[in-house]
Amino acid sequence: MSSSSPRWVAYDTLRAVSESDAYANLLLPRELRRAGMSGPDAAWATELTYGTLRHQGTYDAIIADAAGRPPGEIDPPVLDALRLGVHQLLAMRTPTHAAVNETVRQVRHVAGASASGFANAVLRRVSERTVEEWDERLERGARSDDERLGLRHAHPVWVIRAFRRALAAEGRTDELDALLAADNDAPAVTMAALPGLAARPEDAAATPYSPIGFRLGGGDPGPVIAAADGRVRVQDEGSQLAALALTRATAVRPGERWLDLCAAPGGKTAVLAAEALAAGAVVEANELSSTRAKLVRDSVAGVPLEVPVSEEDGRTRAARGRYDRILVDAPCTGLGALRRRPEARWRKSPVDVPDLTELQGGLLTAAIDALVPGGIVAYVTCSPHLAETAGVIAEARRRFGEGIEELDARAVLASVSDTEIDLPAQLDGSGRAQLWPHRHGTDAMSISLLRRR
Incomplete structure (x- = not known):
């Protein structure tokens, strides 16, 4: 098996994810x-890597x-090699002899002969059952309904419970299975x-x-x-809608000053810059990591508008200006x-929250403090977890009281959207506004809009 074979590409990616917290979609x-x-x-x-x-x-x-x-x-x-072998056996319809033999060869290469014998025995036992038989066996041993659901859909129990609470906040807990499948x-x-x-290209379908x-x-x-020279990406x-919710929440006055406080990798920054160029506004961006700040600069390179990118902690960066x-x-x-x-x-785990x-x-x-009167902040997370979404907004409203008002982000998205959005x-x-992969085909983006009085 060549080091440039698909199995080795998948293996090297998994090892980097396991060892270095690398992101598979980037690596x-x-x-x-x-x-x-x-x-x-x-x-x-x-498919081998992501599956x-x-x-x-x-x-x-x-x-x-x-x-x-x-x-x-x-x-x-x-x-990691065993995980790849199991996916080949149970999900990719790879012939048993190929999945087992090639995985064993891989293990022998990275860990020696004794480990390869262990891998061979494990994979042979895995191959004795179909995926349906394994599902049934695992679910029989589950300690709770949520654990069974987690095994069926490959989600940690804490994530399932967080999703259920987020759907319950809309009265839609019946959509949990569809969300996990999506x-x-x-x-x-x-x-x-x-x-x-x-x-949009003529032969492309509008979202x-x-x-x-x-x-x-x-x-x-x-x-x-x-x-497209950086003007199509x-x-x-959901990311597009989050940026447009801010720029189109109210009519833009020429000369407005905008800030993308946590900008990397820069996709939303580029949308803001294009919108600012059309409306006569100016945009600044900030990203703490130098490496990720470069991604932001690269992302806005196709927009004929100067977008300075600072590299600071956003909690202190916002205080250096006043923004609309x-x-x-x-x-x-x-x-x-x-x-x-x-x-x-x-x-991730619950202790990270x-x-x-x-x-x-x-x-x-920091962002609210940096707003001019009438200025708007869009608080966005690529997570539906209520502690990260509703909880953070509720705390801000307690902190600022009558000094801020919450706008209806759902109504703003409805005005932005070309079609009715549920x-x-x-x-x-x-x-x-909470977007969902199973309902909207987007990431589960949470979008809140707050205006300073």
Whole structure:
């Protein structure tokens, strides 16, 4: 098995995710280019990588059963290879002999002969049952209904409970199964044509909600992006709507000053810049990480508007100016983007949430303090977790009292959208808009709009 084979590309990506907290959606394309891989081989490596990451929790339960030991007691390089082998056996219809033999060869290469014998025994036991038989076996041993649901849909129990509470905030808990299933579907490639600078290709299909979004009929979007000189890019429709909610919440006055406080990787910044160019506003951006700040600069390069990008903690950066509109696309658990970043479901845990909400609240407070009277902040998270969304907004409203008012983000999105968008009212009475992958085909983006009095 060549080091440039699809199996090795997938393995190297999984190891980087496990060891270095790398993001598969950023690393895998680089690995494919490094291997000179395209066409069916690239598609096979992609399915092997993402499918394994999506179902990692379930596969770990199967491996534990077959190995007679918990995954934590298996050497991590061997465990990653076994995960890939199980996905081939149970989800990719790879012939048993190929899945087992090639995985065993891989384990022998990274961990030696004794480990390869162990891997062979584990995979042989896994191959004795169909995926349906494994599902039934695992669910019989589950300790709760939520654990059974987690094994069936490959989500940690804490994420399932967070999703249920978020859906309950809309009175839609009956959609939980559909949401979990949608998280395991590869998202369609959605693109954005920067408003006023590019147009949707004639042969492309418009997205249902964003007026700047479109989808190609298929194939590699690279040539379309390259030909557009930075004015067309891949961007989730929910991300497009979040930026447009801020720019189109009210009519823009020439000379307005805008700030994207947590800007990387810069997709929303580019939309803001295009909208500002058309309306006579100016835009600044900020990103704490130098590496990620470069992504922002690259993202706005196609817009003929100067967008200075600072590299500071957003909680202090906002205080250096007064702004009419501020986007706070806050760091979050990322639970709304599990279709594109499947590893996030296994990377985060409930203990991460308090620190994140403290940071989110600090960023939002700084942004509100930096608004001019009548200025608007869009608080956005790519997570539906209520602590990161409704909780942060509720705390801001307690802190600022009558000094701020919440706008109806659902009504704003309805005015932006080209078609009717199903955004039920939040039962807490807030104006927050929550997008969902199963309902809207977008990331689970939460969007709130606050105006300073």
